[in-house]
Amino acid sequence: MSKLTLQDWIxxxxxxxxxxLGPLSIDMYLPAFPKIAxxxxTPINKVQISLSTFLGGLAIGQLFWGPISDKYGSRIPILLSLFIFIVTSLACVYVQDIKWMWIYRFLQAFGSSGGIVIxxxxxxxxYDKDQTLKIFSILALVGGIAPIVAPLFGNVILKYxxxxxxxxxxxxxxxxxxxxxxxxxxxTYKNKSQNLKVNIILKNYFRLFENKTFITYTLIGSVAYSCLMLYISNVPVLVMEVGGLSSTQFSFVFMANSCGIMxxxxxxxxxxxxxxxPKNIIRLAASIQVISACTLWILIETEVSIxxxxxxxxxxxLPLGMLFPTTTTLALEPFKAESGTASALFGAxxxxxxxxxxxxxxSLNNGAMNIVAIVLTSCALFSFIINQVTYSKY
Structure with missing residues (x-):
């Protein structure tokens, strides 16, 4: 188990x-929604659409930049993607119509996705598997910090x-x-023989699904990411509308849970x-989630204190911080030569x-938190079961 050098840390x-860059771009402008509207x-719900177009650009962009990086390496695609991000960010400064905001945010996400996937x-x-797990864990730490600091940055900017x-x-x-x-x-490694015709790229993507390890841990990682998004979208209702806490108290709750991921x-x-x-780390994380989600469900049903x-x-x-780096490591490890393509499909x-x-x-829920708890329990149980029944050399 070799230690990381100074060059590695740089x-x-x-x-x-x-x-x-992606998480910052999602969360930094959230406090500005009323002023933008x-x-x-325009109504604030139309401003919220710009968040949806951003997520769409993030998904499509990853599928684009992954194969590009396999053929041309990392530096040129990253620099090009960041250039697109800068141009579209500055375009948002001069926007006069909300529909153009939607377009620019899509293109902005398309640019930011290059750095994420590459x-x-x-x-x-x-890196080898052990170092990969360590580095992905460090990147997951950043994923926990970004939702905390990004709105704070946004508020400071809006103040002045x-x-x-x-x-x-x-x-x-x-x-x-x-x-x-x-x-x-x-x-990094360039594969000049990589064919960038659309039909070939699609064949390469479908070929990834023939690998049981990739399917298993991409699926578990996707479930974990959906749990995070469901948490983010529903916790304000649980804490403030149902629980009766103030927005300031909610901010502390959100920060504490972000620290949990870290x-x-x-x-x-x-x-x-x-x-x-790694497979046993996933088992531990999923077990904690199943117990926690079931407990939360019972507490919501019995209407105990928030x-x-x-x-x-x-x-x-908290276990999401364990699942993100572990599933990423296991899903991508079999594809060293096609890391960009595998990383793109994993993220998308x-x-x-x-x-x-x-x-x-x-479609199932009318705002009831017990339904949310049931869905979270089901997701955690699904991750636990699929990790248990899938035979893997890991």
Whole structure:
């Protein structure tokens, strides 16, 4: 088990700047929704559509940049994707119509997805399985920090400047990523024989689904990501509308649970990977989630205090920090040469599964939190079962 060198840590810091760009772009402008709606003279629900178009661009962009990175390496595609991100971020500064905001946000996400998908591919190509798990755990730590700091950045900017400068700040963050990529990222393996015809790319994507290991851990990772999104979209209702806590108290709850994800990722990178096989880490995480979700369901049904309900909620979120790096490591490990393609399909599958889960929940639910708890329990149980019944060399 070789230790990471100073050069490795510089590379990790560069990858952190790339993977953080997407979450920052999602959360930084959330506090500006009312001002954007006012200035563009549009209902706030139409501003919210720009978040949906961003997620769509994030999914489609990953499927585009993955094969590109397999053929041309990492640096050029990353620099091009960041250039697209900067141009579209600055375009949002001058937008006068909400429909153009939707378009620019889609293209902005298309740009940011390049860094996200290629960063995963770089880690998978360059490191062995143990180091990969450690590095993906570090990146998951960033995933826990971003939802905390991004709205804070947005609020600080709104305090002194107009909402347009939130997008200027996004462009500046991307500029930092460009500098770090240019100076610190050496190019990775290039496969010049890689064919970029659409039918060939589609065949390569379908071929990934022939690998049982990829299917298993992409599915578990997608379930985990959908749990995170369901948590984010429903916890305000549980804590404030049903629980009766204030928006300030909700902020502390959200921060505490984000720290839970970070704790899970930290434990995975430091302790768990040394004593447990990755598959057993998933078993542990899914077991904790099943118990926590069932407990939360019972507490909601019995209408106990919201403060009691927050305990199992925290322990449901914490294992996500264990699941994200572990499932990423196991899903991508068989595909060193096609890391970009595998990383792209892995990321796009997460967003697609989340979309399906959200649609299903919305069709079943009228705002009742017990239904949400049942869905979370089902997702956790599904992850546990599929991890148990799938035979794997890991």
């Amino acid at each position: 590379l990790i810091l560069t990858l952190v700047s790339l993977t953080a 006012g200035d563009l003279q 960063a995963r591919a770089i880690v998978n190509k360059r 400047f107009d909402w347009q400068h939130v997008f200027t700040a996004m462009a500046c963050f991307a500029g930092i990523s460009i500098l770090m990529t240019f100076f610190f990222l050496k190019d 704790i899970g990722a930290f434990l995975t990178s430091t302790i768990l990977r040394k004593f447990l096989l 403060y009691i309900q927050l305990i199992p909620l925290f322990f449901f979120v 599958s997460q967003l697609a599964f989340t979309f399906i889960t959200s649609i299903t929940l919305n």
